[in-house]
Amino acid sequence: MNEAVQTRDPELTRETILAAATSLFVRDGVSAVSTSAIAKAAGVTKSLIHHHFGSKAALWEAVKETAFTQYFQEQMTMLEAADTPDPTLLKDSVEAYFRFLKDHPEVVRLFAWTHLEGDAECSEMDQALVGLGAERIRQAQDAGFFRADVNPTHVVATFVMTCSQWFEAKCHHGHWPGMGSDEDFLEDFLKLFLEGLLPRQ
Secondary structure, three states, rough: OOHHHHHHOOOHHHHHHHHHHHHHHHOOOOOOOOOOHHHHHOOOOHHHHOOOOOOOHHHHHHHHHHHHHHHHHHHHHHHOOOOOOOOOHHHHHHHHHHHHHHHHHHHHHHHHHHOOOOOOOOHHHHHHHHHHHHHHHHHHHOOOOOOOOHHHHHHHHHHHHHHHHHHHHHHOOOOOOOOOHHHHHHHHHOOOOOOOOOOOO
């Protein structure tokens, strides 16, 4: 029997369920994974899953939140500590997100499944991060660092979607003639992205 059940440690049981669900959701997507499959993989009963998470939908939200928490905390700290929003802050934010996805391929797959399955849930963390990021860009626009004729939220969306798509579709575009490495792409994207935000003459 699973150690989490043997020890009757609620926190260990919860972590075991979360880990099993994450592994299955990453591999198969949330729709294809049953509560029974999660219980079997975790070595627990279905009733324990409902006790700790309430439902499969709530467990899915917990998996996404856990996967995103580390990046969220680091990025929020960076944005909150910024004295003067400028191009360097945006560059650092892009690099942080790109390297987070590179180092966590399981998160890339989780994000891909949310898009494929039409998951419209937007977590409070997601909203808070985009909101503060857009506000910092707006402040940089007001200070004259960036052109003022673009929507700050669209700026955030541009780098988030570009970084995500780079890793989600890498199995396809990785075979394109002349395609460079992750770092080569990041360097070129930053050139195009940041220069495109410069004030118009």
